[in-house]
Amino acid sequence: MSPTLRSEAVETVDVHAAKHLMCSGHRYLDVRTVDEFNKGHLENAINIPYMFFTPLGREKNPKFVEQVSLVCHKDDHIVVGCQSGMRSLQATVDLVNAGFKHAKNMGGGYAAWLENGFVVKKREEEPLHV
Numbered sequence: 001m002s003p004t005l006r007s008e009a010v011e012t013v014d015v016h017a018a019k020h021l022m023c024s025g026h027r028y029l030d031v032r033t034v035d036e037f038n039k040g041h042l043e044n045a046i047n048i049p050y051m052f053f054t055p056l057g058r059e060k061n062p063k064f065v066e067q068v069s070l071v072c073h074k075d076d077h078i079v080v081g082c083q084s085g086m087r088s089l090q091a092t093v094d095l096v097n098a099g100f101k102h103a104k105n106m107g108g109g110y111a112a113w114l115e116n117g118f119v120v121k122k123r124e125e126e127p128l129h130v
Contacts, residue, residue: 010092011104015113018079018106026077029068029103031091032110036083040120042113046071050082050091064091065098074099081106081113 013021022028028042031050041047048067051058072078078100082088085107092105114120
């Protein structure tokens with residue numbers, strides 16, 4: 001059995017590097033909630049929430065890795081992002097521990113993506129620059 005990785009062992013890239021990786025074929029996995037995703041997201045993003053907001057607070061999605069496995073292969077190159085980079089870091093640790101060897105965390109998340117003026121897709125709209 002291989003040792004469990006911690007967050008320090010996961011590669012985190014900034015939004016500029018993430019954009020370059022996605023342009024070269026990496027898939028983008030958005031781990032925000034469906035409501036957050038629907039307010040705006042990166043083009044061609046796959047949305048699988050890592051956490052759910054419940055009346056009792058945040059709860060981890062118990063089927064997260066299983067759901068990712070349905071749409072991504074363990075040898076896929078994946079950039080994982082959330083709103084600020086914290087949930088995606090935890091999600092990336094879980095993915096790497098599950099055998100997704102090429103998963104990278106996007107530091108700063110969607111908020112940093114917006115701050116840099118990169119293209120996003122809003123609900124039922126064409127991509128726009130912010």
